[in-house]
Amino acid sequence: MTPRVFTPLVLFLVIGFLIGPFFIIVAASLSGGETLAFPPQGFSLKWVAKVFTVESFQESFAISMLLAIGGTAAALVLGVPASYALSRYKLPFSETIRTIVSLPIIVPGIIVGLALLRYIVVPFGLNITLTLFLAHTALVLPYAVRVVSASLNNLRSDIEEAAVLLGSSRAGAFFRVVMPNIRSGILAAFILGFVTSFNQVPVSLFLSGPGVRTLPIDMLSYMEITYDPSVAALSALLAFMSIGIVFLAERFLGFSRYV
Amino acid sequence: MSDAAFLNLEKLTLAYGDTVAVKDLDLSIRKGELVAFLGPSGCGKTTTMRSIAGLLSPASGAIKLDGADITRVSANKRSVGLVFQSYALFPHLTVFENVAFGLRLKKLPASEIESKVTAGLKSVGLSKFSARKPGELSGGQQQRVALARSMVMEPKVLLLDEPLSNLDARLRLEMRTELQRVQKETGVTMIFVTHDQGEALSLADRIVVMLNGAIEQIGTPEDIYNRPISRFVADFVGFENIFAVEGGKLKAGNGPIDLSGSLPPDTAGLAWRPRMVTLGSGPFQGTVRGASFSGSTREYLLDTPLGAIKAEEDAALAARETGSTIAFDLPVEKAACLKKFG
Numbered sequence: 319m320t321p322r323v324f325t326p327l328v329l330f331l332v333i334g335f336l337i338g339p340f341f342i343i344v345a346a347s348l349s350g351g352e353t354l355a356f357p358p359q360g361f362s363l364k365w366v367a368k369v370f371t372v373e374s375f376q377e378s379f380a381i382s383m384l385l386a387i388g389g390t391a392a393a394l395v396l397g398v399p400a401s402y403a404l405s406r407y408k409l410p411f412s413e414t415i416r417t418i419v420s421l422p423i424i425v426p427g428i429i430v431g432l433a434l435l436r437y438i439v440v441p442f443g444l445n446i447t448l449t450l451f452l453a454h455t456a457l458v459l460p461y462a463v464r465v466v467s468a469s470l471n472n473l474r475s476d477i478e479e480a481a482v483l484l485g486s487s488r489a490g491a492f493f494r495v496v497m498p499n500i501r502s503g504i505l506a507a508f509i510l511g512f513v514t515s516f517n518q519v520p521v522s523l524f525l526s527g528p529g530v531r532t533l534p535i536d537m538l539s540y541m542e543i544t545y546d547p548s549v550a551a552l553s554a555l556l557a558f559m560s561i562g563i564v565f566l567a568e569r570f571l572g573f574s575r576y577v
Numbered sequence: 578m579s580d581a582a583f584l585n586l587e588k589l590t591l592a593y594g595d596t597v598a599v600k601d602l603d604l605s606i607r608k609g610e611l612v613a614f615l616g617p618s619g620c621g622k623t624t625t626m627r628s629i630a631g632l633l634s635p636a637s638g639a640i641k642l643d644g645a646d647i648t649r650v651s652a653n654k655r656s657v658g659l660v661f662q663s664y665a666l667f668p669h670l671t672v673f674e675n676v677a678f679g680l681r682l683k684k685l686p687a688s689e690i691e692s693k694v695t696a697g698l699k700s701v702g703l704s705k706f707s708a709r710k711p712g713e714l715s716g717g718q719q720q721r722v723a724l725a726r727s728m729v730m731e732p733k734v735l736l737l738d739e740p741l742s743n744l745d746a747r748l749r750l751e752m753r754t755e756l757q758r759v760q761k762e763t764g765v766t767m768i769f770v771t772h773d774q775g776e777a778l779s780l781a782d783r784i785v786v787m788l789n790g791a792i793e794q795i796g797t798p799e800d801i802y803n804r805p806i807s808r809f810v811a812d813f814v815g816f817e818n819i820f821a822v823e824g825g826k827l828k829a830g831n832g833p834i835d836l837s838g839s840l841p842p843d844t845a846g847l848a849w850r851p852r853m854v855t856l857g858s859g860p861f862q863g864t865v866r867g868a869s870f871s872g873s874t875r876e877y878l879l880d881t882p883l884g885a886i887k888a889e890e891d892a893a894l895a896a897r898e899t900g901s902t903i904a905f906d907l908p909v910e911k912a913a914c915l916k917k918f919g
Contacts, residue, residue: 476663477668481667484727486682498669499667
């Protein structure tokens with residue numbers, strides 16, 4: 319085969335491999351049968367409807383939402399000043415600091431989860447919800463720092479000096495001319511962080527306890543007991559939610575510039 | 578008022594960490610003057626400008642403006658404007674809001690802001706562009722917005738960092754005229770930083786030539802161009818034949834050479850522009866090494882016992898052949914007398 323034929327073929331295979339499972343899940347969730355199966359048996363919307371009646375899904379969805387929004391917001395509150403300091407000042411060990419901030423994505427989630435459970439939750443008897451919140455904040459922080467740093471690096475620092483010479487204080491210059499110009503970077507970081515936190519499994523797996531479960535963990539345990547297509551239906555709904563968010567972000571912010 | 582010192586730098590020493598950028602600088606600028614800080618990169622001109630703006634605190638020394646010591650006054654309370662080399666416009670704000678930025682911080686009434694911004698934009702010829710974002714303007718237009726943004730604040734001193742260097746030749750002329758007009762109309766004291774002697778000569782009332790963190794020479798453009806006092810300034814403004822003088826004799830080539838004519842006693846060097854060299858007669862002999870024609874003149878490179886000499890002659894005269902030997906003179910009465918040769 320010539321490269322002209324071969325390269326596009328590989329491209330289509332890769333794309334198929336990436337989005338194929340999504341179509342399978344959507345198809346499986348519309349099945350009329352009683353068990354999770356592909357190809358689906360018949361057509362029905364009953365499993366999609368069932369998702370909204372499972373009480374534990376509603377609870378864990380609320381917890382996942384709160385964690386994703388709260389954890390990402392907390393990560394940005396820490397991450398925006400951190401990125402600013404890293405990009406504007408010549409700090410000693412700034413490269414080391416960047417590496418440490420990235421650790422939560424580099425270290426496997428299983429290890430982070432186990433470590434938090436063994437050395438934080440158990441010895442100190444820390445509240446599960448609070449631990450989950452702290453863990454998700456730490457997991458999202460690397461994305462926040464990375465994306466916000468990228469938009470700060472695109473912004474000339476002399477506009478702050480210009481603002482100061484026009485009568486603004488240093489802090490005022492940050493809020494008047496830096497923040498408005500990195501706003502879309504912050505929103506992009508928020509969306510990326512939200513999706514990361516919402517889909518997080520390994521760390522949450524260790525930290526979820528009685529009564530406090532994130533949605534992915536709840537789906538996992540639901541599947542262990544009940545093997546019906548409602549899990550596929552829920553997965554499809556979540557996938558559409560993520561696609562919707564990313565689509566809107568791309569449409570209004572040019573999301574792909576930041577990630 | 579016009580003769581009194583308006584901005585005074587006294588024994589100003591500026592440093593970045595342990596690196597001293599400017600040492601013990603004394604300078605006095607009158608109200609309404611247009612002063613150029615001229616020098617190669619790293620000479621301390623930009624550093625000095627930043628300290629006047631308050632963006633850099635001096636290690637020692639004082640800055641006095643309009644009778645007040647502003648050394649420790651923060652940058653946002655100094656009434657000093659700065660037009661950045663990159664213009665530093667706020668990309669998220671319209672042209673109008675960029676110019677209004679400082680006025681809004683002053684909490685002026687909306688109608689006053691409106692009229693000041695409108696007048697400011699009109700004076701730089703950008704009224705039509707008030708609703709645009711800076712990204713939609715050309716470099717020259719952005720610079721005029723930056724100028725208007727500083728000028729509506731009615732600063733006591735306006736600083737400009739390399740105001741002409743990012744512009745093409747036509748815009749450069751336009752901006753030069755613009756700056757002279759603003760200065761004439763408002764009487765604002767202006768200081769601009771440049772590494773280009775042409776810019777400094779054509780725009781400034783007075784030029785401060787800087788080298789290695791110190792002032793090398795201060796003078797009018799005519800002083801600097803015709804009467805440089807140091808080897809560095811002479812070289813910078815185009816004197817190409819520069820020689821040391823010791824004991825009234827020229828130190829060149831194989832030994833001290835007697836000069837016709839007397840020199841001031843403190844002369845450390847002499848410098849001639851190529852066109853000051855007399856060709857065809859004189860006590861020295863040289864061999865023509867090369868020639869270049871530049872329209873109205875012809876420039877020759879001569880190999881002489883004094884070393885290489887550059888001479889220039891009217892192109893209307895017959896060309897001198899490469900390899901031929903000619904007599905020439907370095908007339909002392911035309912030379913620039915250098916007090917500093919190091």
